[in-house]
Amino acid sequence: MIAQEISVWNTAKEMIRVGLRPPIVHVATGLCRNRLRNFYRVVHGKPAVQGRVSEFAYNRLKTKSQVVEAMMYCQLYYGLSGDRTFRVIDNNLFVEAYWKYKATSPDGIDGTTAWYITRDLRERQLEIRRCPTCDREYLFDPRSDLMSRCPLCGR
Numbered sequence: 807m808i809a810q811e812i813s814v815w816n817t818a819k820e821m822i823r824v825g826l827r828p829p830i831v832h833v834a835t836g837l838c839r840n841r842l843r844n845f846y847r848v849v850h851g852k853p854a855v856q857g858r859v860s861e862f863a864y865n866r867l868k869t870k871s872q873v874v875e876a877m878m879y880c881q882l883y884y885g886l887s888g889d890r891t892f893r894v895i896d897n898n899l900f901v902e903a904y905w906k907y908k909a910t911s912p913d914g915i916d917g918t919t920a921w922y923i924t925r926d927l928r929e930r931q932l933e934i935r936r937c938p939t940c941d942r943e944y945l946f947d948p949r950s951d952l953m954s955r956c957p958l959c960g961r
């Protein structure tokens with residue numbers, strides 16, 4: 807393998823350790839699905855669950871506390887990636903931000919949810935808004951009742 811391939815493969819391994827399913831990692835890195843599936847089985851001790859995954863972050867954020875957790879992850883990722891957040895997904899920064907988040911919030915959102923947040927921000931389907939009432943930032947998605955207003959004060 808050439809150096810660049812090795813580096814992509816190392817990134818893919820980290821994404822699988824975070825818990826992303828092989829099809830997602832395949833799309834993000836372009837690496838072979840079978841190798842990703844094998845690696846997933848080695849890391850997690852069982853094959854990845856088959857079937858459809860919710861396609862958007864808002865589908866996976868069902869409670870107020872999950873929405874607040876999502877924003878905590880988002881602030882860490884945005885802190886690393888800055889305004890590039892809205893143009894590209896940096897797979898390595900995603901992994902770094904997720905482990906930082908997980909260290910402070912071990913029972914919070916899972917890696918797949920964090921991935922969809924990252925992707926939906928890039929696609930601009932999810933926005934970071936500032937609440938005019940309490941001045942906190944929150945994740946805005948008009949498709950979700952919970953996320954179409956500030957989760958902290960409800961405005």
Ligand SMILES: [Zn+2]
Pocket residue numbers: 937938939940941942956957958959960961
């Ligand atoms: Zn508010």
